[in-house]
Amino acid sequence: MINVRTRKTVSLENYRHVIDSKIYEEIGKLADELKGIRICHVNATAYGGGVAEILRQEIPLLKSLGLDFTWAVINEGEEFFNVTKKIHNALQGGDQEFTEDEWRYYEYCNQNLASEFDPSLYDLVVVHDPQPAKMIAYLKKGKTKFVWRCHIDTTSPNEKVLNYFKKFIDLYDAYIFSAEQYVFKSLKKKIFIIPPAIDPLSKKNVKLDRAQAESKLRSFKINTKRPIVSQVSRFDPWKDPLGVVEAYKIAKKRIPNLRLVYAGNVADDDPEALRIYKQFEKAVENDKDIIVMYNQEGLEINALQTISDVVIQKSLREGFGLTVSEALWKGTPVIAGNVGGIPLQIEDGVNGYLVSSTQECAEKLIFLLENKEIAKGMGRLGREKVRQNFLLPRLIRDELAVIKEVLGSLIHAKIN
DSSP: OEEOOOOOOOOGGGGTTTSOHHHHHHHHHHHHHTTTOEEEEEESOSSSSHHHHHHHHHHHHHHHTTOEEEEEEOOOOHHHHHHHHHHHHHHTTOOOOOOHHHHHHHHHHHHHHHHTOOGGGOSEEEEESSTTGGGGGGSOOTTOEEEEEEOSOOSSOOHHHHHHHHHHHTTSSEEEESSGGGOOTTOOSEEEEOOOOBOTTSTTTSOOOHHHHHHHTGGGTOOTTSOEEEEEEESOGGGOHHHHHHHHHHHHHHSTTOEEEEEEEOOTTOTTHHHHHHHHHHHHTTOTTEEEEESOOTHHHHHHHHHOSEEEEOOSSOSOOHHHHHHHHTTOOEEEESOTTHHHHOOBTTTBEEESSHHHHHHHHHHHHHOHHHHHHHHHHHHHHHHHHSBHHHHHHHHHHHHHHHHTHHHHHHHO
């Protein structure tokens, strides 16, 4: 297990111009109450995927508040991640079959992780998602509290896999899910609902004007004078990249000069992504109006979401979908799958559209491209929705409140 070093600390003061004063004051009060408390986040990867992205922005801000936060990343290999991607897919409802050897290997790796981890160094540990979840079964917890944070869409999980997880998930002291419908039935400990959030000051979300955005995309030879639709997501079957291509092709029959830019990445813990990428390459190989931005991040993604006429997030399952809030934050209208945590961000027909098929996605895309004033209005409403609900300080406020509640009397003892 490796402790991740993050960028230099930033100040909460930098966010005052985009957040409500109430959130600012609540964070300050909670931070004062949690001084001296030692917290560790454990997840599967330092790069790629929403969890790593959130932690990379969140940990420095927490440290700037004088709080003792550590971020540890597991260092298992490809064979482990092959198994855990199957677990991930099964918890999202996929029809996955597991061999006894696969379960044994998952358990073996989690036992190794436990041997490298000393709970006594922390007052509370937050374990993210399925990959390191069983580590708790091999630890001597002592007085340390453990919280399991589930970021994936578990609305309709594979029952066999869910039953396997329930045997050790009960060892945690509390749980955090991104939406009410994800909560496992029969959990006996404290349950908290906290949607994720984006950092408005990160390179990916800081304000760019049109000229800056176009400059950043010049090397990709994107003609910004033509209408552009984009999707930003991992090469993952749940993100439906092939469905995005099909929706674009349907819309292109009505709007011949339309271009699709697909910004796809491969997370460190997702060996399935390369197979999906090859399928995607084959589907687009003869279309010169489809541009692939591979493994881009930061300002390049910011620029793409800024200059896009419409952003798509055609997910079939989605724990939250940070890219939806990212695009809305730029004032860009979004068409997204009516699944998981996406309806938390989009009110259908108000600040975007929720769709359930490729044909519906294409129809809404055509409508927005042909009705630019409506599209702009949706974008403005979307930005305000994100400002009020899905920015990093709100997430920090909610998580600090959970830590305070879970630790309870320990905090009182440290204060006194």
